Each structure stands twice: as structure tokens, then as C-alpha cells.
Amino acid sequence: MGLVKFQEYGDSDDEEEHVSLSHHNIAKTNNDFNETRRYVLTCSIFASLNSVLLGYDVGVMSGAIIFIQEDLKITEVQEEVLVGILSIISLLGSLAGGKTSDAIGRKWTIAFAAIVFQAGAAIMALAPSFGFLIVGRLLAGIGVGFGVMIAPIYIAEISPTSTRGSLTSFPEIFINFGILLGYISNYAFSGLPVHISWRVMLGVGIIPSVLLGFALSMIPESPRWLVMQNRIDEARIVLSKTNESGGDIEERLMDIQKAAGIANNVNKYESKAIWHDILRPTPSVKRMLIAGCGIQCFQQITGIDATVYYSPTIFKEAGIESKSKLLAATVCVGFTKTLFILVAIFLIDKVGRKPLLYLSTIGMTACLFCLSITLAILHHGKLGIVLSILAVCGNVAFFSVGIGPVCWVLSSEIFPLRLRAQASAIGAVGSRVSSGLITMSFLSVSHAITVAGTFFLFSLISLMSVVFIHKFVPETKGKSLEQIEMVFQGDEQGIRILQMTDTDRLVPK
Secondary structure, eight states, X not given: OHHHHHHHHHHHHHHHHHHHHHHHHHHHHHHHHHHHHHXXXXXXXXXXXXXXXXXXXXXXXXXXXXXXXXXXXXXXXXXXXXXXXXXXXHHHHHHHHHHHXXXXXXXXXXXXXXXXXXXXXXXXXXOSSHHHHHHHHHHHHHHHHHHHHHHHHHHHHXXXXXXXXXXXXXXHHHHHHHHHHHHHHHHHHTTSOHHHHHHHHHHGGGTTHHHHHXXXXXXXXXXXXXXXXXXXXXXXXXXXXXXXXXXXXXXXXXXXXXXXXXXXXXXXXXXXXXXXXXXXXXXXXXXXXXXXXXXXXXXXXTSHHHHHHTHHHHHHHHTOOOHHHHHHHHHHHHHHHHHHHHHHHXXXXXXXXXXXXXXXXXXXXXXXXXXXXXXHHSTTSHHHHHHHHHHHHHHHXXXXXXXXXXXXXXXXXXXXXXXXXXXXXXXXXXXXXXXXXXXXXXXXXXXXXXXXXXXXXXXHXXXXXXXXXXXXXXXXXXXXXXXXXXXXXXXXXXXHHHHHHHXXXXXXX
């Protein structure tokens, strides 16, 4: 009897030890999981710092142009060119950005974008004439082109599936933060002499480059780019730091190798082959290009950059006359835009991409329509001023909670790895060309059909974007980059199998 009791106690001790070890392993797994998330979050923030510079330029130019026009006596056409040329010329950076990032890596392409942009900003701040301003603007535009397409790609390629949407929206968040800083700079330095104020406004944008230089020394290269270069050991090290379920690193490596086309010791894709696949796409790649490039264009042709660049003009049309009050109203717009982009980061991986796109585009359509009616009927009255400010703030709020960040998330995750950089570059080109055409023609079109008529046109385009999203944009929430490729190929059964496998990996045994 005593022996039996001893045996029972021994079994009990074994069970307790087993339970204790299980709890220890789970705690260790949770600690590793949290450490991985913190590391990826830090890398995403650092990679997005370049976007502050881009946003600052957009925001600061909206106010600086008022003082540039007064100081250098530029014409209205020159004003349109100065504002819009950055977006047009950025297509060169975006086109070159895909090939550059495939050649030197995602990380160092971010660095190159910052260097080129800072050179342009310095020239603009010291420009003695309109000609020098244009030279600086051209350089800044090339830097913008590189920057807008590479940061989302880098973040998407290092991020775990569960948080990829939130993290990939970081560049858009930092762009909005930069816009807000630009608006605040306009208001803060508007009291300086005219010939100094706009130079200080533009020159302050050089300061963040110091932080960016430090940041680039801290972040790793993209593991997917390393695999494309056949640097498997380095990719394994990066994945060990960025993969949430550490035990499946080798399986993830095989998935990436298969997606890159080198699972059977096949080396880098030739550039000609990549462009052949893009220019003569398969049905699945064609669907990807329509969704990715289409959403990029709709993001801009609904007039968001015109609203940001020319917000003082809009509020002046509504009835605000004082320069300081005009700039103060733009600060309200900047705060609204930044606040609602923070809402998007919490919703994008919970609600999904497509519901946010519906909410965004429908809300923008309503706000743009209300703004056009207000400017047409109630302008130059207190009620008209209040409603105009509310409509503009509502428009940028709906933009920031949906199509603003989701556009970049989608374009960085829907393309297969071997085409991702080049195809994303084409989408960025579409975005920048659309932005440039809108900003370079806004004043001329407004003179032809009035500011109210221009925003009524934007509301119709925004309504068209709702139809486009319904027909061409799939939901990508909760899917790995490799699974998303299956969505466009129509392989739903393969997706279900992979999702079941991923679930098994995350459940402690």
C-alpha cells in the first residue's frame, strides 16, 4: 500500500514538473514574441523617418508659396509649376527606385532617397531666383520618388503577417506628421520678413536627416531581398529576429525562396524577364496591376494633394482674408489628418483593408460634395467659413483613415516577390503623375469652372473609386505575402491549407 502511495506521489511530482516546464516554455515563447514585435516596430519607425521629410515639404510649401510669390514676384503659372513639378519629376525616382532597391537593397535605397531629397531642400532654402527653386524642387522630387515606393516595401518584407497592415501604414503616418510640422512651421515663421520667412520654412526640413542617418545604422536589410541575392544565412539571421513563431524559420525561408524563384538554385531574375512579366502579364499579375496601380491613382485624382497644397486658397475662397488666420486654419487640417491616420493603424489589421477603403471613399465623396455646395452658395459668410473648414477636415480625416494608408499597404503586399519592387514602382509612378497633374492644373481649372466646381468634380471621381474598390480590390487581411499571391491566382483551397498550417504553428504543443 505504501509502495502504491509512493508511486502515486511520484506520478504527481512528474505531472507538476511537466506543467511547470510547459508554463515556463509558454512564458518564454510570449517573451520572445513581444521582443520580436518590439524589434519589428523599431525597424518600421526608423524606416519611416524618411517620410517625415516628404510630408514636411508638402505641408510647408502650402504656406511658403504665399511668401515666395510676394518675394520673387512669380506668376500664377509659375506657382502651379513650382508646386506640381515635385510630383511629376518624382516618377523618375519611382521608376529608378525599383531597380535600385533590387540592386543595392531596400535599406540603402532609403538612405539614397534621403540624401537626394536633402540636397534639393538645401538648394531651395538658399535659392536666389525662381530658376534655382526649380532645380532644388527637381532634386527633391527625385528623392520623393525613391522614398514613397521603398519604405512600404521594406516594412512589408520584414513584418509578421499579423501586424503587417499596421506597420506598413507607418510611412503614411509619418508623412502626415511631416505635413503637420510643415503647417506649424508656416504659422510659426510667418511673422519674419518676407525674404527670410520662406527660406527658414524650407530650410528647417533638413534637420530630420541627422536622425535618419542614425536610424539606418540600426535596421537590418530585408530578408526577402537577401534571399533574392542568395544570401540565405543573413536572411535566416534577420528572420530569427523578425519572425513571430521562431520554430518555422526554415519553412518561411523555403516559402520565400519559392516565391523568389530560387528554390532550385536558380539565381537572380534578369531585369528583362521581370519587365516582360509586367508588360505581358499573366491573368493573375494583370489583376494585381489593376488593383495596385488603380488604387494608387484613385488616391490622388480625388484631389487630396490639391487640398493639402492649396488649403489657404480654399479657405480664402470661403472668406478668410488674414494670412495668419489662413495658416492657422491649415494647422487644423494638419492636426485632423495626423489624428485620423493614428486611428487607421489600430483598425487596419482588425477590421481589414476593404472595409476601411469603403468607409474612406464614401466619406470623402460626401465631404467633397458638401465643400463644393458650401463654396458655391455660402462663401464669404461665417457659416460658409465654418462649413468649409469642417468639410476639408472631414475629407482629410476620411482619407487618412482609409485610402491614404491602405493604398500603400496593398501596393506593397499584393505583388509576387520577384516583381514586387518594379511593380510597386509603377504604382508609385501612377500616384506621383496623378498628383502632379492635379496640383499643376488646380488653379487653372478653378479659374475655368470655379473652386466649387472643381471640388464637385473631385466628388464624382471619389464616387467612381467606390465602384473600383468593390470590383477590383480583394481583402488581404491575415494572409502572408505568399498567400496573397494565391488570392489573385484563385487558389482558395491552397490558402485554407496554409492558414491551417500557420494556426498549428502558433498553438503551443
